[in-house]
Amino acid sequence: MVEFHRVSLEYPQTQTLALEEINLSIKKGEFVYLTGHSGAGKSSFLGLIIKSIVPSKGQVYIGGESLTKYKGGRVAYHRRRIGMVFQNHSLLDHLSVAANLEFALRITEAPKRDWNERITGILRTVGLAHKSKVFPIQLSQGERQRVAIARAVITNPMLLLADEPTGNLDPDVSWEIMELLSEINLKGTTIILATHSREIVEQQRRRTLTLRKGKLVRDDPNGGYAL
Amino acid sequence: MTTRTAGMHCEDKTVSYHLKQAWLAFRANITAGVATLSTMTLTLTLLALVALVTINLETIVRGLEKDVQITAFLAPAENISLAKAQGDAVLTVLSGIAGIESSTFISRAEAFAKLKTEYPALEGVSKQVDNPLADRIVIRVQNPRTIEDIAIQVKTIVGVAELEYGADFVNTVLATLETVRNIGYGLVLLLVFNTLLNILNTIRVAMFARRDEIQVMRMIGATRGFIRAPYVLEGLALALLASLFTMAIIFPAYSTIASRVSELVPFIPIIKDPFLVLQVLGAITLLGLFLGLLGSLWAANRYLREAE
Numbered sequence: 001m002v003e004f005h006r007v008s009l010e011y012p013q014t015q016t017l018a019l020e021e022i023n024l025s026i027k028k029g030e031f032v033y034l035t036g037h038s039g040a041g042k043s044s045f046l047g048l049i050i051k052s053i054v055p056s057k058g059q060v061y062i063g064g065e066s067l068t069k070y071k072g073g074r075v076a077y078h079r080r081r082i083g084m085v086f087q088n089h090s091l092l093d094h095l096s097v098a099a100n101l102e103f104a105l106r107i108t109e110a111p112k113r114d115w116n117e118r119i120t121g122i123l124r125t126v127g128l129a130h131k132s133k134v135f136p137i138q139l140s141q142g143e144r145q146r147v148a149i150a151r152a153v154i155t156n157p158m159l160l161l162a163d164e165p166t167g168n169l170d171p172d173v174s175w176e177i178m179e180l181l182s183e184i185n186l187k188g189t190t191i192i193l194a195t196h197s198r199e200i201v202e203q204q205r206r207r208t209l210t211l212r213k214g215k216l217v218r219d220d221p222n223g224g225y226a227l
Numbered sequence: 228m229t230t231r232t233a234g235m236h237c238e239d240k241t242v243s244y245h246l247k248q249a250w251l252a253f254r255a256n257i258t259a260g261v262a263t264l265s266t267m268t269l270t271l272t273l274l275a276l277v278a279l280v281t282i283n284l285e286t287i288v289r290g291l292e293k294d295v296q297i298t299a300f301l302a303p304a305e306n307i308s309l310a311k312a313q314g315d316a317v318l319t320v321l322s323g324i325a326g327i328e329s330s331t332f333i334s335r336a337e338a339f340a341k342l343k344t345e346y347p348a349l350e351g352v353s354k355q356v357d358n359p360l361a362d363r364i365v366i367r368v369q370n371p372r373t374i375e376d377i378a379i380q381v382k383t384i385v386g387v388a389e390l391e392y393g394a395d396f397v398n399t400v401l402a403t404l405e406t407v408r409n410i411g412y413g414l415v416l417l418l419v420f421n422t423l424l425n426i427l428n429t430i431r432v433a434m435f436a437r438r439d440e441i442q443v444m445r446m447i448g449a450t451r452g453f454i455r456a457p458y459v460l461e462g463l464a465l466a467l468l469a470s471l472f473t474m475a476i477i478f479p480a481y482s483t484i485a486s487r488v489s490e491l492v493p494f495i496p497i498i499k500d501p502f503l504v505l506q507v508l509g510a511i512t513l514l515g516l517f518l519g520l521l522g523s524l525w526a527a528n529r530y531l532r533e534a535e
Binding site: 050052072073076077078079080081082084090092103104106107108151155 | 241244439440442443444445446447448449450451452453535
């Protein structure tokens with residue numbers, strides 16, 4: 001599903017080596033933690049997958065295809081296969097919960113006849129069916145993150161990238177979000193979750209990748225937190 | 228359970244969605260929009276004025292050019308038949324010169340008769356003095372700009388004593404017309420550039436105001452075309468509005484001015500055909516739409532390139 005072949009990333013402006021010689025492979029249906037201190041290269045790693053940044057060296061493959069040849073419109077279509085959840089949820093505050101989800105369906109050109117059903121279904125999955133007309137500002141942090149997850153998966157992506165999705169949440173709510181992500185993973189979506197939360201990594205043992213100063217220093221199939 | 232979502236109230240058609248987004252972008256950014264609209268209206272109005280003035284000047288010059296002719300005065304002949312023979316000889320040579328539309332022999336008697344018709348006061352004088360006029364050939368040229376070259380050739384023909392033609396006048400009028408036109412177009416060019424920059428800024432500000440939304444769109448997988456559509460529509464809508472304002476200003480104003488000029492100086496052939504004026508305004512509208520499209524595409528592409 002996701003393969004990195006000797007991938008290095010250097011930011012020329014600051015001459016910083018964000019990632020160095022990364023080699024790894026993530027299979028379809030896996031749920032992988034990506035851990036490391038702030039600045040270890042987690043966000044750069046995710047950025048390479050959605051091609052918001054390009055590697056200085058090496059190749060990134062998604063679904064067997066190298067991203068190098070993706071240009072312009074193909075990048076947009078590539079991103080439609082990937083759902084993204086951010087720490088700051090990135091919902092559009094002037095749109096209702098349902099309209100935020102509709103926004104994603106419209107952009108990805110999902111058949112209009114399915115919109116209602118899909119919005120209703122995903123809101124039920126994330127437990128917010130009763131809040132479809134509410135605006136994000138009226139929701140709690142945890143609820144907003146659930147809407148963000150709903151928006152990320154409503155387009156049925158094959159891969160879900162979550163960048164510190166529980167970063168702003170208290171432990172109980174974080175646990176709910178993790179439960180939700182597990183549920184999504186069980187339905188077949190591959191998930192890469194960037195986090196520096198020891199609790200999460202320790203409580204739900206999964207394959208864990210650890211980055212340190214841009215290097216992949218640990219790839220442990222049994223998981224566990226170690227920086 | 229049936230949940231009616233708030234988002235479902237949105238228009239179903241993608242075009243109407245983009246139109247709605249364009250309206251939202253304009254409303255959120257109304258000051259820049261109005262500034263662009265006024266500059267664009269001013270530009271298109273000036274352009275329409277320059278175009279109409281130029282068309283009128285060209286009509287006037289064309290009229291003047293029709294009247295431009297060379298009069299070749301022939302050397303005095305001893306009698307009418309010799310004069311006629313001399314005239315025929317010159318006409319034969321003239322038929323070999325390229326660029327001449329027509330050449331007509333006018334005897335001194337015919338010329339004097341015509342003069343008396345035009346100035347009846349000469350009738351009395353003519354009885355006391357001899358006909359002072361010379362036999363002549365009136366030459367009309369195909370292109371008034373070649374009059375000087377043709378005149379040089381005519382002057383060398385045996386039997387031609389003197390020439391008269393209005394080259395200086397035509398050249399002066401043409402040069403003046405060209406200067407007026409160039410100054411006008413120079414001004415318009417500056418305004419066109421200014422309008423483009425205005426559109427560019429308006430669209431950039433509109434996109435910046437909605438940068439979060441654009442960022443989300445990019446991450447979700449919106450194509451560039453989808454993201455820029457509302458902004459391009461905004462640019463086109465501003466251009467269309469400016470064109471309509473220009474029409475509303477120019478059409479009645481020109482009609483009034485043209486009627487007044489016709490009354491005051493009836494010998495100046497001012498264009499009053501409303502169809503021609505509408506054609507000019509149509510062309511100005513197309514130019515406006517082109518500017519709107521170009522400016523907004525330029526701005527949107529630049530913004531998205533920078534956001535990458």
